[in-house]
Amino acid sequence: MISPVWHPFTQHGLNEPVPLVSRTEGAALHTADGRRIVDAISSWWVTTHGHRHPRIMAAIAAETERLDQLIFAGWTHAPAEQLAQELIAIMPAALAHVFYSDSGSTAVEVALKMALGYWLNIGEPRHRILTLAHGYHGDTIGGMSVGARGVYNRAYQPLLFDVGTLPFPEGDGRSTLDALEAAARAEDKPAALIVEPLVLGAGGMLFYEAAVLGEMRAICARHGILFIADEVMTGWGRTGTLLACEQAGVVPDILCLSKGLTGGAVPLAVTMASAAIYEAHLSDDRGRMFFHSSSYTANPIACAAAVANLAVWREEPVTERIATLIERQRVRLARVAALPGVSNARHCGTIAAMEIGGNDGYLADIQPRLYAFFQSRDVLLRPMGNTVYVMPPYCIDEPDLDRCYDAIAEAAARFA
Numbered sequence: 001m002i003s004p005v006w007h008p009f010t011q012h013g014l015n016e017p018v019p020l021v022s023r024t025e026g027a028a029l030h031t032a033d034g035r036r037i038v039d040a041i042s043s044w045w046v047t048t049h050g051h052r053h054p055r056i057m058a059a060i061a062a063e064t065e066r067l068d069q070l071i072f073a074g075w076t077h078a079p080a081e082q083l084a085q086e087l088i089a090i091m092p093a094a095l096a097h098v099f100y101s102d103s104g105s106t107a108v109e110v111a112l113k114m115a116l117g118y119w120l121n122i123g124e125p126r127h128r129i130l131t132l133a134h135g136y137h138g139d140t141i142g143g144m145s146v147g148a149r150g151v152y153n154r155a156y157q158p159l160l161f162d163v164g165t166l167p168f169p170e171g172d173g174r175s176t177l178d179a180l181e182a183a184a185r186a187e188d189k190p191a192a193l194i195v196e197p198l199v200l201g202a203g204g205m206l207f208y209e210a211a212v213l214g215e216m217r218a219i220c221a222r223h224g225i226l227f228i229a230d231e232v233m234t235g236w237g238r239t240g241t242l243l244a245c246e247q248a249g250v251v252p253d254i255l256c257l258s259k260g261l262t263g264g265a266v267p268l269a270v271t272m273a274s275a276a277i278y279e280a281h282l283s284d285d286r287g288r289m290f291f292h293s294s295s296y297t298a299n300p301i302a303c304a305a306a307v308a309n310l311a312v313w314r315e316e317p318v319t320e321r322i323a324t325l326i327e328r329q330r331v332r333l334a335r336v337a338a339l340p341g342v343s344n345a346r347h348c349g350t351i352a353a354m355e356i357g358g359n360d361g362y363l364a365d366i367q368p369r370l371y372a373f374f375q376s377r378d379v380l381l382r383p384m385g386n387t388v389y390v391m392p393p394y395c396i397d398e399p400d401l402d403r404c405y406d407a408i409a410e411a412a413a414r415f416a
């Protein structure tokens with residue numbers, strides 16, 4: 001029977017197999033036809049501790065005994081209140097307010113709207129957003145506008161709003177910082193800079209120095225440009241610290257979190273904002289309230305899952321697991337780095353990346369061949385062009401990690 005399901009980022013005309021997964025556990029996907037696949041990309045960067053973490057599953061089950069979905073405009077519930085308190089306690093102190101939504105893309109839309117609302121409400125309207133080249137901030141029109149342009153948004157490009165794009169920070173980031181300084185002094189004053197801290201994920205696992213992140217933040221502070229940290233991917237330990245911003249001592253004005261917020265179990269996002277941004281919307285004038293909501297804002301079951309995720313962070317040795325994974329990745333990456341066919345092996349926290357063979361961009365022929373090859377080895381690795389990266393859940397054990405790197409070594413020999 002032909003499935004009516006239209007999958008994301010999938011060319012159905014190529015009739016590539018779409019495996020049916022019937023169970024997930026830890027770092028593994030179990031398919032209906034009896035295969036056990038190592039989930040080496042955390043189901044597209046969301047699963048942090050491992051699939052179906054018992055504590056998070058139990059919290060979801062327990063919450064269904066009390067609440068399902070509740071209007072959040074003017075109403076509230078315990079899981080959202082508790083989660084907000086706990087986030088305020090562990091995130092940088094200046095981030096005093098928590099706005100809920102349900103995906104990374106919406107967290108970014110909210111951040112951009114908050115920034116623009118701030119400038120309008122303080123009586124200095126600004127509309128220009130600055131971004132980094134090769135950035136990715138989601139697939140909604142606003143998210144695409146502040147992200148890199150390419151084949152994946154070609155059809156919509158005329159509708160995307162204009163942004164100021166800073167060069168990707170190579171080395172000491174001089175050209176990026178100079179471009180930021182120049183943009184800050186321009187006539188058309190920037191409202192905000194949005195960045196992925198330390199790692200540009202979908203742009204090809206491009207890493208840059210913490211010092212450059214710190215400098216970008218400092219320049220924004222000096223010129224009164226709002227600094228938005230999109231930690232949708234980098235948050236929750238991926239780069240080795242809870243937030244990537246920590247490594248640069250950076251506190252943003254606005255912080256976007258999603259993916260690992262519930263441990264990757266169910267969709268939820270938050271946009272955290274400074275008091276200044278909140279207060280710019282605070283008034284007895286209803287015309288100045290923050291005009292954004294989605295139907296499922298702060299879904300109680302999702303909030304309960306996130307509260308359980310925070311308990312896992314507090315009460316389980318998550319930091320130690322991350323440190324162990326970093327070390328295990330480092331050793332294995334060093335082993336494949338020297339192979340012919342592998343270039344530019346690099347790592348940032350729990351994320352390891354490299355290029356295999358030549359590079360012809362996102363639609364490079366090598367991509368589907370690598371992807372299929374890894375699947376034939378029962379490993380879920382989904383290269384971007386010829387960039388192969390390993391970003392597993394923190395619970396992955398050594399045999400499963402070996403399986404990934406054995407497959408990478410074999411691929412390097414085959415596709416060099």
Ligand SMILES: *Cc1c(COP(=O)(O)O)cnc(C)c1O
Pocket residue numbers: 103104105106108136137138139196201202230231232233234258259
């Ligand atoms: C994945 C991602 C997003 C979009 O998140 P969705 O939940 O897929 O909408 C935004 N920003 C970054 C940095 C991401 O990696």
